[in-house]
Amino acid sequence: GQQVMQIPQYQHVQEGEDFTTYCNSSTTLSNIQWYKQRPGGHPVFLIQLVKSGEVKKQKRLTFQFGEAKKNSSLHITATQTTDVGTYFCAGLNTNAGKSTFGDGTTLTVKP
Amino acid sequence: NAGVTQTPKFRILKIGQSMTLQCAQDMNHNYMYWYRQDPGMGLKLIYYSVGAGITDKGEVPNGYNVSRSTTEDFPLRLELAAPSQTSVYFCASSSQGRGAHSFEETQYFGPGTRLLVL
Numbered sequence: 001g002q003q004v005m006q007i008p009q010y011q012h013v014q015e016g017e018d019f020t021t022y023c024n025s026s027t028t029l030s031n032i033q034w035y036k037q038r039p040g041g042h043p044v045f046l047i048q049l050v051k052s053g054e055v056k057k058q059k060r061l062t063f064q065f066g067e068a069k070k071n072s073s074l075h076i077t078a079t080q081t082t083d084v085g086t087y088f089c090a091g092l093n094t095n096a097g098k099s100t101f102g103d104g105t106t107l108t109v110k111p
Numbered sequence: 112n113a114g115v116t117q118t119p120k121f122r123i124l125k126i127g128q129s130m131t132l133q134c135a136q137d138m139n140h141n142y143m144y145w146y147r148q149d150p151g152m153g154l155k156l157i158y159y160s161v162g163a164g165i166t167d168k169g170e171v172p173n174g175y176n177v178s179r180s181t182t183e184d185f186p187l188r189l190e191l192a193a194p195s196q197t198s199v200y201f202c203a204s205s206s207q208g209r210g211a212h213s214f215e216e217t218q219y220f221g222p223g224t225r226l227l228v229l
Contacts, residue, residue: 030214042201042220043154050215088154094214097161103153
């Protein structure tokens with residue numbers, strides 16, 4: 001079945017440093033979604049990418065979807081303590097009828 | 112809109128007991144999901160439903176059952192609770208659809224139910 005791999009599993013950064021998490025799918029995706037889960041909270045939708053090569057920005061967050069629609073990345077510029085949490089990608093393969101989540105990257109930020 | 116609601120928020124069960132985790136959404140979404148999340152781990156799909164009367168297994172369905180008699184409700188049933196079912200359970204809903212470029216989906220999660228089986 002479809003697999004979505006996410007790396008790294010954990011990332012510890014100093015406040016102000018940049019952070020990137022990568023997502024790779026074993027199959028071509030219709031779209032990729034990104035979610036953030038704060039400690040003790042539930043996953044919250046951040047953004048969705050649907051076009052090959054698409055790049056979207058939300059303030060300090062930059063999301064990319066690969067040309068082959070099999071990989072994606074989330075980059076945070078100049079991390080802040082409010083960025084802590086686990087970031088999940090989820091890939092929708094319409095043949096599967098549902099999105100498959102990666103295992104997430106947990107970000108900790110040292111002030 | 113309340114979004115996705117889950118009850119209870121927290122429950123302690125003894126081994127062998129049964130319970131139903133409730134999930135409801137008021138967004139008229141066709142798709143609903145149940146996930147479990149063990150401490151420090153990712154989301155594992157238990158069951159999902161693409162519409163009322165239709166359910167399908169996810170990657171970890173053993174020990175659980177679901178039903179979808181209405182669009183709004185998607186309860187998860189544990190028949191014989193085991194310590195391995197200690198976890199946080201999240202319900203989610205979405206409306207998959209064809210956008211301008213491709214199929215699109217946004218999942219909305221409930222606040223979760225923390226279950227401890229002793």
